[in-house]
Amino acid sequence: MKRLIILVILLSILTVGLSASSERVYVGAWPYDMPPVGHFNTFVSRAITLGIYYELMHQPLAFYYWATGKYEPVLATSWRLEPANKPEWFIVNLRRGVKWSNGQEFTSKDVLATYYLGYLMNWPVWRYIDKVEASGKYTVKFHMNNPSSVVPRYILRTYVIRDYSTYGAYADKVMALLSAGKTRDSDEMKKLRAEFEQFRPKGIVSSGPFVLDVDRMTEAEIVLTKNPYYWNAEAIQFDKVRLVNGETPTVTPMVLAKEVDYATHGFPPATEKQFVEIGIRIIRPPIYSGPAIFINHNIYPLNRVEVRQAMAYAINRDENGFVSLGKSGVGIKLMAGFSDNLVPLWISKADQKKLNPYPYDPKKAEAILNGIGFKRDKDGIWIDDKGKRMEYELIVPAEFADWSAAAENAAAQLTKFGIKVTVRGVTFAQVPQEAEQGRFQLLIQAWGAGHPHPHFSFYQDLIRFNYPLGVGPGMNFPMKQKTKVVGEVDLDKLVTDSAIGFDTRLQKKYITTLALAFNELLPIIPLWERYGNNPALDGVRITGWPPEEDPIYKNSPYSDNFVIIMLTKGILKPVK
Known part of the structure; x- marks a missing residue:
């Protein structure tokens, strides 16, 4: 009898093991906040959308x-x-x-x-x-x-x-208000927006191949299970998608242990080297974006164009990119407000020559500040023309290893130059809200956008964290400006006009004007353009990665992620 019981237990363990091992699972990683901080109203900040994996739902x-x-x-x-x-x-x-x-x-x-x-x-x-x-x-x-x-x-x-x-x-309710002649600026619509921002659904109803299992959510991971009604179920090769919660420090050891199949986190150069040494492939797609120093234009003298130009000259962007992300952090050359990769497609060679590349030149930066009446004190810190020391705090998403490195390096370079900058890490989900509400002096956020038309980048640079968004004061950069290079401009109108119509020749004219104005005014200071250093594990749980030269890797990994396409179309498959 005793032997029979032991045999039954052993068979049960074996059955569970076989069942678990036969389950086809893809393991990714993305940071999220557990409820009630995180929530499922996907129109509102701090929603649990899981980044690139959102399109699986x-x-x-x-x-x-x-x-x-x-x-x-x-x-x-x-x-x-x-x-x-x-x-x-x-x-x-x-x-x-x-x-x-x-x-x-x-x-x-x-x-x-x-x-x-x-x-x-x-x-x-x-x-x-x-x-x-x-x-x-x-x-x-x-x-x-x-x-x-x-x-x-x-x-x-x-x-x-x-x-x-x-x-x-x-x-x-929105459609009813519009039918009644109300607009977004009406009190009724503002009240509805405030109410809607507090709406908290119990989960996400999926049209895609997977459903978020709310009951299995933990601080450690989220599990996506198959949508039983998915319209193209035969293409889906996996039973579940597991997503590890965390930013780079949390995810790195799991990638090294080969417990994660793919990650888009910004891994430091030394970590990337470790991945390669243990046989993990690195995919390096262009992202068409990167970190920038966003500036609160309510603060004097940061709202002076000369100060921002001096700061641009005082930062070695090539160094900043390399110490942050190695070969995947490429210093911005043209400072046009959108990707250096896209500039030749939209701006003529003659107009590109009008763009100031702001090469690393601390002497030039010093001359600019001296020219507007600024002086250094006995400690070498710059004093503005109103007698105030130039000392600022730079906020950065604490969990983003690459952006944190960029912030620390930029702060060190600016401090060496005489603009004293201290870095404060804030949880990644909170930083956009600090930007929207104008609760910062300097802040690291993304410039540019992973879209083929520069309009999207200029929207990110000039509007996303500025007052026209209607959320808060933001960086409060006035959109009507006087420039030396293109005269008076209405940047808000130009952002809209840059995509008006279907005549690309006319659009190029607006984009060139925007780029030249951005280049002179520097409402934000782009640091470098990021290329992915995405670890892609082959042969443990999944296989089917296309070769390095496959054109799908030209897709931006955040706005048109190739892994989501591969999972949805069945290109990535479980190891048999």
């Missing part, structure tokens, strides 16, 4: 491939501009037969709910559209009051579609 209308400039249908099946000769409408046909993870059908009501709540939240696409209409259950029409070539990008890629079942009640 809420799908976009299409994927995009940078190498070809082409879209691939996902929740949409086709789209077109009408009329073809002078477009006013962008019309999207939706995929039929799609169900949400709660069993409800995906229809035009979900798209309308998404975009009208986007209106409430001041999404920039509403600079170009003024209404969204449904033509039956499976067709949606976006009317362009400012016809623009970026509207397809905004609609097909920039925003994922949320479900009406969760958000419809609020979307209906």
